[in-house]
Amino acid sequence: MLASLLIQTLNGLASASLLFLVALGLSLIFGVTRIVNFAHGSFYMLGAYIAISANAWLGGGALGFWGGAVVAALAVAAIGLAMELTILRRIYRAPELLQLVATFGVVLIVKDAVLAAWGPEDILGPRAPGLTGSLTILGKQLPTYDAFLLVIGPAMLGGVWWLLNRTAWGLRVRAATEDREMAAALGIDQALLFSSVLALGAFLAGLAGALALPREPASLGMDLSIIADVFVVTVVGGLGSIPGAYLAAVLISVVKAWCIGLGTTTIAGVTISFSKLTLVAEFVVMAAVLLARPHGLLGSEPAVQRGAATTFAPLPIPSRSFWAKGASALALLLLLPLIVDRYNLVLLTDIAAFALVAASLAILMGWGGMASFGHAAYFGAGAYGAALASLAGLPFAAALLVGLAVAALLAALIGRLALEASGISLAMLTLAFAQILWAVAFQWDEVTGGSNGLVGIWPPTLLAEKWAYYLLAISFAAAVMAAIWHLAHTPIGYALRATRDHARRAEASGLDIKGIRLAAFVLSGSVAGLAGALLVFSKGSLSPDALAIPRSVDALVMVLLGGVETLAGPVVGAFVFTLLSDWLTRATPYWQAVLGMTIVVLTLVFPRGITGTIGGWLAERRRQ
């Protein structure tokens, strides 16, 4: 038993090394540039594929493996540099998280590029020459390569520590991580620094991809399967803390290995399948760590970002002409069933629901300044609540209410817990809870139908026709949007924006910061829940997919594309993103790449979102 536990610990440590290598780059990049680099998993995947080609090109053997790894890491560094020079450099001044959307576009482009270059089949890469055997420890076998990995992690930790603490470049990186504006004021060349950090981060991810090959085949799912874990490691360790990232990687990997080692165990008459826990182990660990230490294991209070607080323009008060435009748009939408075909109505029903989700996220992000990476939780909870109520025999209207109530309760709970943290930690906590909820829906066969989900959830016959349901969805969406727009300029809306712009001043003015933020969570969750409930009856079925990370990412992309600073932004974002995806999937087999490119171009042209940037242009013209 003890021997097994020891070997499992070593297994965990070996996995931790690779995870750490990827997280290291992400952590450096975030520390210096504040960019949440979604494409970091793509760098890792590219490293693996390029190493396979480089290995063949160098003729295999030791030269092929190790030389190939270096070639791959350098090539990925060049790709990272190119991304910085062509895309990120242009949008450093955009609102926070817009860069996330741009890097999401890069993810899509890389995925299709890899598919085109290396084909769809998984490729089992070379093994490290000389390290293919295994060592016998306590009568159990540990692959030699794992032993090598055990060493590589701490070695890289030491190397990067030396780089940061003993070189002039490292000094600049640390200065910029601590206080970007001050570093710039002291004459540190930011452009050079950012480029070099991006290149180094990409180099490390590429190297990790190449070194993963003896343990993992190159496949098209590598990027997304590692990215969430790497974010978790970075945040659990404490943003910008390199030793923290190593510690977090070890913690998560060892916990997983132990869960696997324990397998199915009976404790006090209760049988627990620990191996099933690996589905969300990293997120459970993250939730636990961040609740106890909001800045992560070794992180410290982030430095105040000077100037960051004033980047939000005041939310314009909806003018009479704004409402008039809204009313005419609604009138037009209500007349649409007379002129367009059924499919357009179905598409617009989707868009109505997504617009509500985006608008609800914008309440948190735009008004509250609180990013939520797990918004699918409320959407999915509303959908499951309504679906289960409907399957239990409740009438349609009651089912919608149940969905809304479930989502509101969940948002109150998540808000209560997540508000212990702030900034990225808060966002990652919402992601952790969303993932835990996803895992519950995924595993709880008796209630949620497990991974297959629930089927046969349709509206009453009165609403069965697509046009009828469309009218209902549009009416709901319009009413809720109007309410949100109205709320923006009531005391609660102002108070929420006060907590965003200057929490301490708001507090001194007598505002109950936590209470206001919690109210924002509940409002936001209710709206997203209603959207989920509305959509599930239009789809007829529901699976944990509704709670999964891609749905949360979609919501983020919609809000940021549309513009987080305006009232109409989320609606425009939902409209543009959904229509784009719908058209492109039909237009070309390489729709992912084209969609990615379009997203990148949109972020470059509209750095403040479509409505924000166009609004800026119009204001500029008026001033002239």
Add this chain to the structure above:
Amino acid sequence: MNLAFSAVFGLALASAVAGASVLPSRVAAQEPIRIGELNSYKAIPAFLEPYKKGWELAVEEINAAGGINGRKLEVISRDDNASPGDAVRVAEELVSREKVALLTGGFLSHVGLAISSFAKQQKVVFIAAEPLTDKLVWENGNAYTFRLRASTYMQVNMLVEEAVKLGKKRWALVYPNYEYGQSAVASFKQLMQARQPGIEFVAEQASPLGKIEAGAVAQAIADAKPDAIFNVTFGPDLQKFVREGTTRGLFTNVAVFSLLGGEPEYLDPLKDEAPVGWYVTGYPWDQIKTPEHDAFLKAYRAKWNDYPRLGSVVGYAALYTVAEALKKAGSPDTDKLREAMAGLEVGTPFGKVVYRALDHQSTMGAYVGRTGVREGRGVMVDWRYEPGEKHLPPDAEVKARRASAN
């Protein structure tokens, strides 16, 4: 500003509506019959690219032979983005805008079930090509949904036949933690316990799909000292498991059964590291010597300059199912198609299969054999074809499981 707004909004709506203006006119007799096909092409390319090549070949052959009663087949193919919500929307587009006669496709079980629920609601026939979940034709089965591929239960049953012959007592189970893996293991346990009393399941490892910690899993299984392993992982998970297990000596003197392990999609990437002597279901494309398979193989290689994977056979047979159903129905009318599908016989590269009227499951089987390595690549040896009808439960049991369906 008002003008600009109206212009932008009007333009946006107009473009959204653009599709409406190109609605096809009344289908004339000589116009092609449209078939709606949807699948998760970007999410599962390893299986679905060959699958697409398979059905494209079938369409070409069917049209070259004169089509269906003089009308050509036209397949309108879409990506469902591996999301049930998107799949339902895409299905709606195919049905209401493209006016397809029926739907086919599907790979992921939850997406397949979502489409099947839509098919029932919209009263359109759905021929599920690949989704393996038993629920698709049993618990959640409906009058409009039919399935080609041998289901999870059927494939498990094929391996159980072999497993009971060995009489191994201590079994370890490893599977991807979602419905496919769970129900495969549940069926395996149930069937084995019924036929081999006293069997013990000494380890059970449920790994997140695509994220197996293969080293730790191999170690945990080895610690349980099993006589035999039943594996349900596939794709990258399987490759990781094979490598780690081999390095750690897990498979020495242990019998391994691996569902789908002999499919070229999952066996070929292993090359010379393919395991030897595993009991698998799969597709030994290079060794099958039946006239129907020879013809298929020759045509496939001629068109694509590549060898077929199992996905190719599934895509090819799915489109031939569509063609036979249309021929038998005499018109693309849904009710006639449903009638035609019940008991429909279709010639496939694996021989003739029948879509059972009882539960809409086809009798397409699978090849069962053992793995080996020949000339540096994984192959199946000692294989034989197991027809699907041999591996379905008694009719009464099927009826009971399908009771809630209609």
